[in-house]
Amino acid sequence: MIEVKNVTKVFEDTKALDNLCLHVKKGTVYGLIGPNGAGKTTIIKHLTGVYKQDAGEVLIDGNNVYENIKLKNKTICIGDDLYFFPTYTIADMAKFYAGLYPDWDWVRYESLKEVFKIDTKRRVRKLSKGMQKQVAFWLGICTKPDVMILDEPVDGLDPVMRRNVWKLMLQDVAERDITVLVSSHNLRELEDVCDHVGIMFGGKIVLEKSLDDAKGNIHKVQAAFSGFMPDELTQELNVLHSEQFGSVYSLIIKGDSGEIKNKIAAYSPLLCDILPLTLEEVFIYELGGIGYESANILL
C-alpha cells in the first residue's frame, strides 16, 4: 500500500507538489495522469526515495520511503532515464542485480529469455533504446518486487513487446499481489490495465477514483428536441460541454446516468442516447472543469 500524505515540495521558486495526497491499494494498478508539469515525475522521485519532501509523509506499507534500504530492495522503478554500467552485458547486469536484490529469481531470469529473446552476452548500452527498456523490465521483474513505479514505462517498446510486458506485470499483480503505480500520457493503454486513476494538476491530486467510478460519473449524451433544448433543462443538468449539430445536441454531463436520463425524458426528447466516455475524455473534461481547457476537438 502506497500512501502519500500532504506532501509539499518546492524547487527554488516552483511549488512542484502542493499538499499532495495519494493512495494506492496493495495488489492494484494505479494510473497517475496529468498535464505536462503537473508534478508526476516529482512525486515518483519521492516514491523511489530520490527526493525528500519538504513537508508531509511518503509511506509504503506504513514505512517512510526516504533512505529506507529495506523498501528499496522491494521496489523497482522504470522510467526514461535507465542506467546500465558502460561495459556490462545483460548477464553481467543480472549478476549485479542478483547481488543487490535479496529475492532475485534466477529461474525467472532464465524463463524470460523466451520472452525477451536478446542475447545476454550483448552489452546493454549498445542495444537500441527499446531493447534497453526490455532489459530493464526483464531485470526488474526478476527482483520479485512488491512495488513497481513506472514512468512512461512502455515508451519505445514495439506493440508486441508492450503487450508482453503488461501481461507479465499483470500476472505479478494477480499472482503475487504486487502494487503498480504507472504514470503515462497514453490514456488508451492505461484504460486497459488500471484499476484506479489519479488525476494530478498543479502539484495536487484533483481526482482519485476507481476507473469505473471515474468513467461512471461523467457522460456523453446525444439529445434532440422539437425545437431548441429547453433552458430549464440546461440549468437542471451539470453540463460541462455542449455543442449543437443541426437539431442534435452533443453534451458532456456530470452526474448519475439514470438521473440524467430521467431529467431529459421529462422534456419529451426526440432522441436521448447516453454513451460511455473514454479515459481520455474524462481527463479532458475533468481538467476543463478546473481551468485546464482544451480545444473542442473531441465531440
Ligand SMILES: Nc1ncnc2c1ncn2[C@@H]1O[C@H](COP(=O)(O)OP(=O)(O)OP(=O)(O)O)[C@@H](O)[C@H]1O
Ligand atoms: N529539479 C527541479 N528543479 C526545479 N524545478 C523542477 C525540478 N523538477 C521539476 N521541477 C518543476 O516542477 C514542476 C513539476 O515537474 P514534473 O517533472 O514533476 O512534471 P510532470 O508532471 O512529470 O510533467 P511531464 O508530463 O511533462 O513529464 C514543473 O514546473 C517543473 O519545472
